[in-house]
Amino acid sequence: MTGAATAEKPKEKTKAKQRYLRRKKERRKNKPKTKTPEDKNLVVGPKELEEESNSEEDKTDAEESPIEPEIGESAKVPERPSKKRRKVAKDVEDVEMEDAEMKTVEDSLDVQLSPQAETNQPTLPSFPLPVHPDAPSKSVLALQGLDQALVGAEIVNPTQSLPIPLDEADGGTGLSKKMRKRLTDLGITDLFAVQTSLLPFLLPDNPLQRALYLPYNPPRDVCVSAPTGSGKTLAYVLPIIEILSSRIVTRLRALIVLPTRDLVAQVRETFEEIGKGRGLKIGTATGQQSFSHEQSQLIADRTTDLKGGSSKVDILICTPGRLIDHLNGTPNFSLQHLRFLVIDEADRLLAQSFQDWLVQVLAAIRSPPTRSLDVNPIGQLPSFPVHDAVAPTFMSLLPYPDIPTFPTERKESSCQKLLFSATLTRDPGKIAALDLRDPKYFVIQGSKGHEADSGILDVVMEKFSMPSTLTERMVVCETSQKPLIFFHLVHAHQVTNALVFTKSTESTTRLVRLFDYFEEARAKTAMAGSVKQMVVRAYSSDLSPGERKSILEKFKAQEIQILVCSDLISRGIDISHVSHVVSYDVPIDMRKYVHRVGRTARAGRAGDAWTLVEEQEARYFKNVLREADHLDKVKKVKIHEKDLAPLTPFYETALGQLKEVYTRT
CATH class of the missing domain: 3.40.50.300 (P-loop containing nucleotide triphosphate hydrolases)
Structure with a gap:
């Protein structure tokens, strides 16, 4: 019983241990909260710092209060510090040496930057910050090469x-x-x-x-x-x-x-x-x-x-x-x-x-290239092939x-x-x-x-000149209203003897068929003989050469009032009586626009050019004209709903008939 109690009793701390713990507590209380510049330059892990602190404290305590060995124990030789502790100590010494060198450099800089030194030594020149050079103009780039x-x-x-x-x-x-x-x-x-x-x-x-x-x-x-x-x-x-x-x-x-x-x-x-x-x-x-x-x-x-x-x-x-x-x-x-x-x-x-x-x-x-003369066997005359001049x-x-008259002639x-x-x-x-x-x-x-x-x-920059007798206009509209606006131009602005350009042969065929249905619906509702029906024909690569020639001759004879075509005849074709050109579909670039509108206002005659621009195409088409410095030459025309109202019933009837045809086919 007594032995058990003695075993459970905690071991009392020695005086040296108590003194060590007390000093350690005081050092922690008095420890500065911010790091000094020397501490910042020293990069040591937390584990190494704790071991270093413990080793220094143990060393201080041992110096101040040496502990005598107990009776029966022989004096022990102090152990050599571990490898990790030696490394930390070496790092501390290196940091101290670097601090000393930095201090020496600062002292030398203070001497150099003193007022006396500044007056004797000129200051360093200042250079402007780098900037991007100005980009060359479009005219300079256009002439390159x-x-x-x-x-x-x-x-x-x-x-x-x-x-x-x-x-x-x-x-x-x-x-x-x-x-x-x-x-x-x-x-x-x-x-x-x-x-x-x-x-x-x-x-x-x-x-x-x-x-x-x-x-x-x-x-x-x-x-x-x-x-x-x-x-x-x-x-x-x-x-x-x-x-x-x-x-x-x-x-x-x-x-x-x-x-x-x-x-x-x-x-x-x-x-x-x-x-x-x-x-x-x-x-x-x-x-x-x-x-x-x-x-x-x-x-x-x-x-x-x-x-x-x-x-x-x-x-x-x-x-x-x-x-x-x-x-x-x-x-x-x-x-x-x-x-x-x-x-x-x-x-x-x-x-x-x-x-x-x-x-x-x-x-x-x-x-x-010059060829050598063929050598014939002895006794045979050279064979000259039959040739014209x-x-x-x-x-x-x-x-x-071919022997030249002069050696240098070519x-x-x-x-x-x-x-x-x-x-x-x-x-x-x-x-x-x-x-x-x-x-x-x-x-x-x-x-x-x-x-x-x-x-x-x-x-070079595609700023083309147009005939002075040409009047250019464009109409910005919704996609669904574009055929109706075209019909309005034909009847309200007297767009006859006209060439109408579309983007494909399919668009050409569809527009001609829709226009025929529109004219039929308009003629039925009007009084007999009061409305003259327009004659519209398609001119595309789907037609045979004979059919195209016949249609072109009828158009020149003004038996056909409107000729709807693709860009097949937008180049070079000269028809004297063409007074209007309508770009039903917007041309993809300025070159096509120039060749399209060039079918009218030829040889000093007057002519009008119309371009129907869908709302989603307006920005692109204006940029094309602006790059060619031609936007101010094209007048923008607005067509209101009240202007289209008289033609809307005929247009809806024609759309219904066209839908039936394409549904069957």
Whole structure:
């Protein structure tokens, strides 16, 4: 019992232990709450700090009150501190040394930054903060990479004109008296700006420069950018007929490449009217007839291998696809005698490959590499193949070598390239692909500023000039109200003799059918004979060539009041009585807009252009016009509900009939 009680009694603390605990408590009470800079620089974990504190306290207590060993125990040798404690102590010493070094550096800085030192030593220079450089202007960026010939283009005022004289003098036109009389008979008394600038360049006074072959002094190529309806077709028809009229033998000397079949037919009519009585033979190749039939119309001899080629026509007007077919598959079809290569609507043709037609045409114009003379066995005469006359540049095709008169002379192709477009391409790569020879650029553009290069900047940045007689308007409407607003324009604003452009052939067919139902509903409710029904027809690629030709002739004869079409005929087609152009669907870019509205206000006549803009398309279309600096030229027209109310019942009836038709189909 006594032993158990003795075992449970807690062990009393020694005096040394009590003294240690008391001092430890006092140190904790007096410990500062914030760390000193020296403590901040010392990065030690909490466990190491506690062990260090305990070791220091134990060491202090041992020094102040040494504990004598009990009887029977031998004096123990103090143990060596553990590895962790030695590491902490070393870190403390390193921190103390760093503090001492920092203090020395601060003292030296105080000496250097003293007033005496500041007066003796100059201050450090201050530099401005880095900033972004100013971005280059749009005009500077637009001219980057362009051909220097394009930058230095000749700017021609679109209002410039030149009367055609009837006396012996040509009046600076370069035209013969016979040609001037023919133009007068056709009612053409003045030349437009593009013609007045281009004809003197293509028809120089020196008769040697009008020759059919110029192998040692080839003519310069020409690029023309002019508004639609400014007379670009006549600008190249006149010099071609004037120069080719001196030919004796029929050769293919002029090649005109156009994007559409309809434009081919129109240009052929112009050539036939202007060149009447000159004896020039004109042919076309568009694919509307069979390939063998076209071969028989173009080539005189398809059985004999003629090095100089064979041709029944002097002038060939074609589309690029059919041209490549004849170039690869028609015997004796040769371009070596070409004097003119005309690429009309150049921006569109260069944007489409058509089996790399441009590369193949340029290769057919260049002279072939020189071939060595075939060596025949002894005693045999050299075999000369049957050949017709070849061009001077293609003499290497003959079986004997072409020895130059002078060692330094070099023959070049006499073909002169003429590029025409209302929206001339601004891509330097496409222009370089044409392999132009010292090109001369003509830009028909009104000056909008005092800068000398403002005209070419307007062309490059797609700021196109429109005819002064053109009035442009746009109507912003809801999508569901767009057909009704179009019908309102037809009846309230007398929009007849009009071309209406849609975005696809499906839209064309649907709009024509809806308009027919609308006119039928309007005619039924009106008094007999009081309403004249409008005649509307579709003109699209779904129709056969014969149907399209018939519809176009009826429209020219004004038997059809409104012609709804896609962008198929938005380029180059010249119909004199078109007084209105309606963009039922917004054009995707400024180029299409220019070509659409260019179908009216041609040759000085007045015309109106309307654009129906859906609400979700308004911002995009305005940005397109704003970038071309043309937004202020297009007037915004508002049409109220009360204006549409009289036509709404007929429109709803037509919509119901159209719904029934499409439901059945």
